[in-house]
Amino acid sequence: MSMFPKLPLDEWIEDVVDGLVNNLEPVFNVVTVCIESVVHGIADLFHWIPALVLILLFTALAYYLGKWKFALFTVLGLLLIDNLGYWDHTVDTLALVLTSALISIVIGVPLGIWCAQSDKVRSVLTPILDFMQTMPAFVYLIPAVTFFGLGVVPGVIASVIFAVPPTIRLTNLGIRQVPEDLVEAADAFGSTRNQKLFKLQIPLAMPSIMAGINQTIMLSLSMVVIAAMIGAQGIGADVYGAVTQIKTGQGFEGGLAIVVLAIVLDRMTQNIVKRKRRGSNV
Amino acid sequence: MAIIEVRQATKIFGPDPDSAIRLLDEGWSKERIYRERNHTVGVNNVSFTVEPGEIFVIMGLSGSGKSTLVRMLNRLIDPTRGTIAIHGRDIVKMNKESLLRVRREQISMVFQKFALFPHRTVAENVEYGLEVQGVAKAERRAKALEALRLVGLGDWANSLPSQLSGGMQQRVGLARALANDPDILLMDEAFSALDPLIRKEMQDELLELQVKMKKTIIFITHDLDEALRIGDRIALMKDGSVVQIGTPEEIMMNPANEYVERFVEDVDLSKVLTAASVMRRPETISLDRGPRVALQLMRESGISNLFVVDRGRKLIGVITADDASEAVRDGRSLEDIVIRDVPIVKPDLLLHQLFDICSTARLPVAVVDDNERIVGVIVRGAVLGALAGHPVQSESEMEEEVAVDVDVS
Numbered sequence: 081m082s083m084f085p086k087l088p089l090d091e092w093i094e095d096v097v098d099g100l101v102n103n104l105e106p107v108f109n110v111v112t113v114c115i116e117s118v119v120h121g122i123a124d125l126f127h128w129i130p131a132l133v134l135i136l137l138f139t140a141l142a143y144y145l146g147k148w149k150f151a152l153f154t155v156l157g158l159l160l161i162d163n164l165g166y167w168d169h170t171v172d173t174l175a176l177v178l179t180s181a182l183i184s185i186v187i188g189v190p191l192g193i194w195c196a197q198s199d200k201v202r203s204v205l206t207p208i209l210d211f212m213q214t215m216p217a218f219v220y221l222i223p224a225v226t227f228f229g230l231g232v233v234p235g236v237i238a239s240v241i242f243a244v245p246p247t248i249r250l251t252n253l254g255i256r257q258v259p260e261d262l263v264e265a266a267d268a269f270g271s272t273r274n275q276k277l278f279k280l281q282i283p284l285a286m287p288s289i290m291a292g293i294n295q296t297i298m299l300s301l302s303m304v305v306i307a308a309m310i311g312a313q314g315i316g317a318d319v320y321g322a323v324t325q326i327k328t329g330q331g332f333e334g335g336l337a338i339v340v341l342a343i344v345l346d347r348m349t350q351n352i353v354k355r356k357r358r359g360s361n362v
Numbered sequence: 363m364a365i366i367e368v369r370q371a372t373k374i375f376g377p378d379p380d381s382a383i384r385l386l387d388e389g390w391s392k393e394r395i396y397r398e399r400n401h402t403v404g405v406n407n408v409s410f411t412v413e414p415g416e417i418f419v420i421m422g423l424s425g426s427g428k429s430t431l432v433r434m435l436n437r438l439i440d441p442t443r444g445t446i447a448i449h450g451r452d453i454v455k456m457n458k459e460s461l462l463r464v465r466r467e468q469i470s471m472v473f474q475k476f477a478l479f480p481h482r483t484v485a486e487n488v489e490y491g492l493e494v495q496g497v498a499k500a501e502r503r504a505k506a507l508e509a510l511r512l513v514g515l516g517d518w519a520n521s522l523p524s525q526l527s528g529g530m531q532q533r534v535g536l537a538r539a540l541a542n543d544p545d546i547l548l549m550d551e552a553f554s555a556l557d558p559l560i561r562k563e564m565q566d567e568l569l570e571l572q573v574k575m576k577k578t579i580i581f582i583t584h585d586l587d588e589a590l591r592i593g594d595r596i597a598l599m600k601d602g603s604v605v606q607i608g609t610p611e612e613i614m615m616n617p618a619n620e621y622v623e624r625f626v627e628d629v630d631l632s633k634v635l636t637a638a639s640v641m642r643r644p645e646t647i648s649l650d651r652g653p654r655v656a657l658q659l660m661r662e663s664g665i666s667n668l669f670v671v672d673r674g675r676k677l678i679g680v681i682t683a684d685d686a687s688e689a690v691r692d693g694r695s696l697e698d699i700v701i702r703d704v705p706i707v708k709p710d711l712l713l714h715q716l717f718d719i720c721s722t723a724r725l726p727v728a729v730v731d732d733n734e735r736i737v738g739v740i741v742r743g744a745v746l747g748a749l750a751g752h753p754v755q756s757e758s759e760m761e762e763e764v765a766v767d768v769d770v771s
Contacts, residue, residue: 264438265477269491269542270466279493283481 097223108227115179115233123175131167135159138344145351153347157340166315166337173304173314174341176232180239180300185293188244192251192292193277202252209245217242217303221310235307239300246295254288255281287353294349301342315341363450364411365545365578366418366435371408371444373430373602376401379442392601404430405441406602414545417572417579421589422599428582431599432548435580436469437461448546466495470539474551476531478523484510484534485519491542502541509537512571529560536568540575549581553588565592586625590614598622637716638709640748641729641738646671649678649696653689656681656696667726669736670700677736680704680725706730709737713745720745 101108126134135158143151161170195202220241224234258281266276282289308316315334322331374382374395382401385394392403405427412418422428433439434446437453445452453464470491478487485506486493492502510516513533523531532552539547553561569592572579583589589596590610597607598621606618617623646669647656656668666683679700689699705723707716709731719727720742729738 259477261473261475261477262479264433265471265473265479266490267438268436268465268469268471268548269494269538270462270464271494272462275494279490280479284479 097226101226112228112233115183115236116231118182119175119179119232119236122178123172126171126175127168131162134171135162142344142348145348145355150347150351154344157344161337161340164333164337166318166334169313169315169318169334170337170341173301173316173338176236176239176304176307176312176314177297177300177341177345180236180243180303181293181297183236183240184244184247184296184300187240188247188292188296189251189289192248192289193255193282195248195252196255196281197273205248209248212241213245217306218309221306225310230311232307232312234310235303235312239303239307242303243296243299246299247289247292250288250292250295251285254285254292257288258284290349290353294346297345297349298342301338301345304338364447365414365449366412366580367445367447367450368411368435369409369445369447371405371431371434371441371446373404373427373434373439374401374442375404383442403602404439405434407444408599408602408604410597410604410607412578412580414578415576417581417592417594419581419583419589419593419596420599421583421586421593421596423584425601426599427602428584428599429550430602432550432580432582435546435548436465436471438471466491466542468544469546469548470542470544471548471550472532472535472539472552474554476523476528476535476555478531478534478538480523482523483519484515484521484523484526487523487534488538488541490538495542505543506537506541509541510534512540513537513567528556529564532556532564545578547577547579549579551582551584554583554585561588568592598625636709636713637707637711637729637740638738640713640740640744641709642741642744644669644728644736644739646675646736647681647696648673649700651696653681653686653694653696653699656686657683657690660686669704669726669728669739670696671736675735677704677706677728677730677734678702680728682725701725704728707740708732713748716740716745 129137135155138158139151139155142154161167191205195205217238220238221234224237228234228237255277262280262284263276266280271279304312304314304316305319306316308314308320315337319331319334319338322328322334372383372386374386376382376399379401382395382399382403385399386403386406392406395401395403408427408431410418420428420431430439434441435448437446437456441454444454446454448464448468451464453461456464479490482490485503488509489497489502489506492505497505507516507519510519513536515530515533515537518526518530518534523534526534532555535552553564556564565588568579581589581592593610595607595609596613598605598613598618600621606613606622608616613622614626617626645659645663645665645667647659649670649672660666660668660683667680668686669680670678672678679702681696681699681701685699685701686696689695704725705719705727707719707727707729709729716727720740727740728736729740731737
């Protein structure tokens, strides 16, 4: 058909993956244990607290961060989830999302800062981030399963890969958008690079960084159902189960629970920034 | 000993400044280097010294390299070549630690757009320089409040910069620079963003403060009036080079070249504007009319004098309202009451030569052309207005109105 034989790209990738599995297995095991303990730690804590108490805690937090309308939505939404019988699975999902977000922040913010401080790093990282975001997320599941087995851990890993780019990008953007004359002023008064970073750039980039984290949380939530395909527990599994068995009602209930969770998490992270700004304007 | 000594400082922007500097040495012009090599010569071989306690103004239009030059003095911009000695130590060769110390202890900077940190209160802004030095909180707060009192903002310590007016924000900028107690203040167009009244006020205050503080101040401006007001010495920059350095008087009296001359000319409008640019349309009457007509014309235009002209608009003299009403009573003609000894000037006379004539003349000053025809009248208010920068009638308007006037008479 063609003058050139097909590039054996698939074989090369598999060779690389096999090589990694054979040589780095101890590393993967450590990572697995770490992630598992974080996810289960969060999940166990939330399971230990009675559902109603936890709902009240979330409502109080919503009221503290936003307005009473948001608090009302939170309490009604979460009570609905509990009523439909998805509370335990929602908590599992929340643990997965929070873990992914946590890992994304720990990786993404420093990378974003590095990116902002060096044009070279940015030019290397930008295409990689593009790749990570556009490659269909299912594809990450395959090596993730190979490396980390079935369960919640490969779900978290795939979520992080898919969800970390906004945090990196918006951290970089926020720092680069700090006005040039302010950076100059910080330099002129003899700031070291770290003083400049922590006293000027990060505080001013905070709204942008928080917007990135917000995006990251939303993206990892969108990975919940996909993660369920490789055995991650939570509402994702309910939705996935409903899809395979064509149970429209159950699928809708599960989907609704995810939507409620998404809205609550989204408004909470957005309001953290707004609240900060309000505080600094008084 | 000089506190700042700049020797042959050059800054070239571009990917390969070293090759561009060799071309500069070979005598290439700034334009040619930009056109053929795409490098920008920001500052070209500038040398000067500044004495302690001096206010040294660097002035030039935008793009003249003055902002680049001042940024080389604390190495916000690294010079491509040359030495910059502060207290006799070349900062160009300094390592990071020594440079940080110089920036923290010896040189402070005030910025055009204030560059206050929006997330910090006024006091936190002012104490920033001390904070990065690791001064204890109580001590730096005390020093910050002292600096704020010095600029008259003692009560605003806990406000945010955004709550302050532009003038107040720049006082905070000044306080921030003073809090470190530096020897040298770099002021980059520090008052340019303020409106003119506030700017004058700030200039006065800076001079007042300077009497007490005796800092060495490098002041960048594009405004010659500002330079003349506050500078002990002025360096004039053009295209990255210093064109002339001298006291304000030296620069005014002996401009080094045409460029400086043009600058200096602009200062004194009375040496630029001519009689033609401030004159008003003259009210005229021809000699063969009677005094009643003259009185009527004066009443109509609300003036107390009329210029008397012949058929060809040649100036004969002037009549006053008092004389005209007397003439009506006594039955005399205009011929009998015309005052022929009228102060006259040519249209191209400069304003400053006009002051003397205007101030002593009891009658209005007539502007006549080379054929002794009247083209305008000088009103004192219009002269003052022109000096204050108010627009005057344009030439074409003037001609139009003269033409109308001819038809009437």
